[in-house]
Amino acid sequence: MEKLLSGNEAIAEGAIYAGCRFFAGYPITPSSDLAERMSFRLPQVGGRFIQMEDEIASAGAIIGASLCGIKSMTATSGPGFSLMQEHISFAAMAEVPIVIANIQRGGPSTGLPTFPSQQDMMQARWGAHGDYEAITLVPCSVEECFYLTVKAFNLSEKYRVPAFILSDEVIAHLREKVRIPEPGEIEVIDREKPRVPPEQYYPYDDSQGEVPPLAAFGSGYRYHVTGLAHDITGFPTHDPEKVGRLLKRIVDKIRNHVSEIVEYEEYMVEDADILVFSYGCTSRACKEAIQELRRDGVRVGLWRPKVIWPFPEEELKKAASGKKAVLVVEMNYKQIGYEVERILCDMRVHWMGRADGEIIPPEEIEEEVKCILTS
Amino acid sequence: MKIEVRLVGEGGQGLILGGLILAEAAIRDGKNVAHTQTYGAAARGEISKSDVIISDETIYYPKVRQADILLALTQEAYDRYTRYLKEGAIIVVDEFYVKRYDKDRKVYALPLSDTAIKETGKVITVNMVSLGVISELTGVVSKESLKEAMLARIPKGTEEINLKALEAGFEMGRKAKEKG
Numbered sequence A: 001m002e003k004l005l006s007g008n009e010a011i012a013e014g015a016i017y018a019g020c021r022f023f024a025g026y027p028i029t030p031s032s033d034l035a036e037r038m039s040f041r042l043p044q045v046g047g048r049f050i051q052m053e054d055e056i057a058s059a060g061a062i063i064g065a066s067l068c069g070i071k072s073m074t075a076t077s078g079p080g081f082s083l084m085q086e087h088i089s090f091a092a093m094a095e096v097p098i099v100i101a102n103i104q105r106g107g108p109s110t111g112l113p114t115f116p117s118q119q120d121m122m123q124a125r126w127g128a129h130g131d132y133e134a135i136t137l138v139p140c141s142v143e144e145c146f147y148l149t150v151k152a153f154n155l156s157e158k159y160r161v162p163a164f165i166l167s168d169e170v171i172a173h174l175r176e177k178v179r180i181p182e183p184g185e186i187e188v189i190d191r192e193k194p195r196v197p198p199e200q201y202y203p204y205d206d207s208q209g210e211v212p213p214l215a216a217f218g219s220g221y222r223y224h225v226t227g228l229a230h231d232i233t234g235f236p237t238h239d240p241e242k243v244g245r246l247l248k249r250i251v252d253k254i255r256n257h258v259s260e261i262v263e264y265e266e267y268m269v270e271d272a273d274i275l276v277f278s279y280g281c282t283s284r285a286c287k288e289a290i291q292e293l294r295r296d297g298v299r300v301g302l303w304r305p306k307v308i309w310p311f312p313e314e315e316l317k318k319a320a321s322g323k324k325a326v327l328v329v330e331m332n333y334k335q336i337g338y339e340v341e342r343i344l345c346d347m348r349v350h351w352m353g354r355a356d357g358e359i360i361p362p363e364e365i366e367e368e369v370k371c372i373l374t375s
Numbered sequence B: 001m002k003i004e005v006r007l008v009g010e011g012g013q014g015l016i017l018g019g020l021i022l023a024e025a026a027i028r029d030g031k032n033v034a035h036t037q038t039y040g041a042a043a044r045g046e047i048s049k050s051d052v053i054i055s056d057e058t059i060y061y062p063k064v065r066q067a068d069i070l071l072a073l074t075q076e077a078y079d080r081y082t083r084y085l086k087e088g089a090i091i092v093v094d095e096f097y098v099k100r101y102d103k104d105r106k107v108y109a110l111p112l113s114d115t116a117i118k119e120t121g122k123v124i125t126v127n128m129v130s131l132g133v134i135s136e137l138t139g140v141v142s143k144e145s146l147k148e149a150m151l152a153r154i155p156k157g158t159e160e161i162n163l164k165a166l167e168a169g170f171e172m173g174r175k176a177k178e179k180g
Helices: A007-018 A032-045 A055-067 A078-094 A121-126 A142-159 A169-173 A240-255 A280-295 A313-320 A336-343 A362-374 B015-028 B075-081 B112-120 B123-138 B143-153 B159-179
Strands: A002-006 A022-025 A048-051 A072-076 A098-106 A112-116 A135-137 A162-168 A175-179 A264-267 A274-278 A300-305 A307-309 A325-330 A349-353 B002-010 B032-037 B047-055 B067-072 B085-094 B107-110
Touching (some): A007 A032, A022 A032, A032 A048, A032 A169, A072 A078, A098 A169, A135 A142, A162 A169, A162 A280, A169 A280, A274 A280, A280 A362, A349 A362, B002 B015, B002 B075, B002 B123, B015 B047, B085 B112, B107 B123, B123 B159, B143 B159
Parallel strands (some): A098 A162, A135 A162, A274 A300
Antiparallel strands (some): A098 A112, A175 B032, B002 B047, B032 B047
């Protein structure tokens, strides 16, 4: 059935659909209504909701619950996401699947609590210490909030990594019609469980593949989990060979599978002279602008990543090949713009953005495209 | 067809709920919708805004920029939001609260809250009276869908007064339309 849902509500529904049964969180604008929805919905499906004392504890609680075999998530905004970084690093090192929704508001610091931004894009990539890979998805509609949340859980379970949903205040509180699929209609992936008896189980045994099966605490499998560099038993080691092998695997399990993970939308790209690169709520203003520009005969198209980390490098290169110029539009003072410049280093890459709390209006984008055409 | 509707008044006048019901009615009519609302520290007495875009096409830019239909339940709402209107926009105001308005605009000054009180004894039903007027005047949503959407949203036990308010709105809209 078609329902009128907000972006935050759709993330909650997507989480429930994906099998999330534990939420620990600390309220923060503009994410609080996501937690509210989970507090109402989880008990209906046999799940648990807990409000923690802060965001650090929230991230810790979902790591613990996930180790017990329960798909778990939290939701926050910029300041809370900062506090969670230490545990994100731990989850990456210990390879515990967790999902965090960061509903971006204006920063830095407490910034603009009730207004949108896209200022945490690089924090999602490089926010925590150490070398690791995580996955970040950027929905641009309420319906996509649902589907990309299911995908976030699927990828997190499949690769045993933290996955982030980077929404923003506009999409969070926008209400649109969504059709919630029937159970079984879209794929739900569960982490692989050990196929060996407890006495033969090693939690970080990579002999069968890059992502070792994960046993649930309390299911009879005893093992050690630590943030220290560890060997296949899960106990600390500083043997360079073992450490190197672990860390290489932690990044390679994502880097070797980028093409399977990424997802993107191409809108009027084929015959376009100018390619607009945008994501999240900003991409909707771009589409509106592109429609107007097309009416004036300007050949312009949109390339929009739905998964932004790992970055769809090869896919973007292919789409941009032969175009006259690329324009990156984002609601910050240049974050992904630098990434696009790096990837398309032999092209004319323009950038526009603002982070004053206002979504970029289509007219400004139209003007920028016209400027590029005449320059 | 794409119509941008803006409902503005004070916190406590039920316009957020009004916007949700309008959006849900449009979904029942088979349309695409985008609903946004003021988000901030607004409580009772502060300005409260509920925006609905209704379209046959996919809606890209999700915010209302220039409204086709404006409902203003207070003077402040009128003063602030008549700046963002399309040419020929339809404006509905509560004649009790909005005393100053442009004579050269298409303004329907109607006894919205007075009718709510008279029909239901509760001024809080002014949102349903207003939705009834808008639906009848503009046809932006069908009356049937509006009724169904309202009944699906409102608290149990309030069906009777809300239906009464909605019907009173339809009636008022009909008369206003005839008068032109």
